[in-house]
Amino acid sequence: MTPPLHLLLLLLLLFSAPRPSTAQLPTATHLHFFLHEIFSVGDPGATAVSAAGGNDPSAFGFVGVYDDVLREGPEVDSAPIGRAQGFNAEVSSLAGHVEFLTIFSLVFTSGELNGSSLAVAGRSVVEGAATSERSIVGGTGIFQSAKGYVVSRPLTAPATRLLLEFDAYILHH
Numbered sequence: 337m338t339p340p341l342h343l344l345l346l347l348l349l350l351f352s353a354p355r356p357s358t359a360q361l362p363t364a365t366h367l368h369f370f371l372h373e374i375f376s377v378g379d380p381g382a383t384a385v386s387a388a389g390g391n392d393p394s395a396f397g398f399v400g401v402y403d404d405v406l407r408e409g410p411e412v413d414s415a416p417i418g419r420a421q422g423f424n425a426e427v428s429s430l431a432g433h434v435e436f437l438t439i440f441s442l443v444f445t446s447g448e449l450n451g452s453s454l455a456v457a458g459r460s461v462v463e464g465a466a467t468s469e470r471s472i473v474g475g476t477g478i479f480q481s482a483k484g485y486v487v488s489r490p491l492t493a494p495a496t497r498l499l500l501e502f503d504a505y506i507l508h509h
């Protein structure tokens with residue numbers, strides 16, 4: 337005896353419906369690295385320049401563009417793992433501290449992350465050694481459709497350099 341057609345259709349639908357599986361759960365990745373910036377005006381090795389607003393990063397309206405090196409460690413000769421490419425716009429100094437809107441790509445160039453990138457956007461408040469938390473709004477390569485956040489913290493560096501310690505907390509597939 338053949339089963340009625342509507343039962344066959346129902347069975348087909350049941351077996352083709354997406355089922356939750358562990359492969360669908362996002363992967364959580366934590367990256368720890370250091371951003372090295374050289375911003376001395378006129379230095380051919382500079383990785384950051386002023387694009388608007390003169391050379392005072394604390395002036396409202398200042399815009400800085402950078403192509404900074406990401407390294408495994410805080411030492412200047414530590415192994416490079418990528419670049420931070422983007423800009424900061426000084427959007428407020430009303431509260432007695434400098435507030436930036438920052439948009440940048442973290443572009444990875446080593447190991448299994450080579451060719452993958454993260455898009456980061458958000459607010460950075462320059463106030464002593466305060467940490468800044470910014471959103472990961474997307475990514476490419478193994479970080480396609482990534483979400484998450486980065487936390488950065490300034491470390492002591494020579495006058496024409498900026499050294500930031502970064503932790504990136506990434507959810508991706």
Ligand SMILES: *[C@@H]1O[C@H](CO)[C@@H](O)[C@H](O)[C@H]1NC(C)=O
Pocket residue numbers: 445446447450451
């Ligand atoms: C990263 O990938 C590029 C392009 O495929 C390749 O030329 C380069 O050698 C790779 N770098 C490392 C460190 O693997």
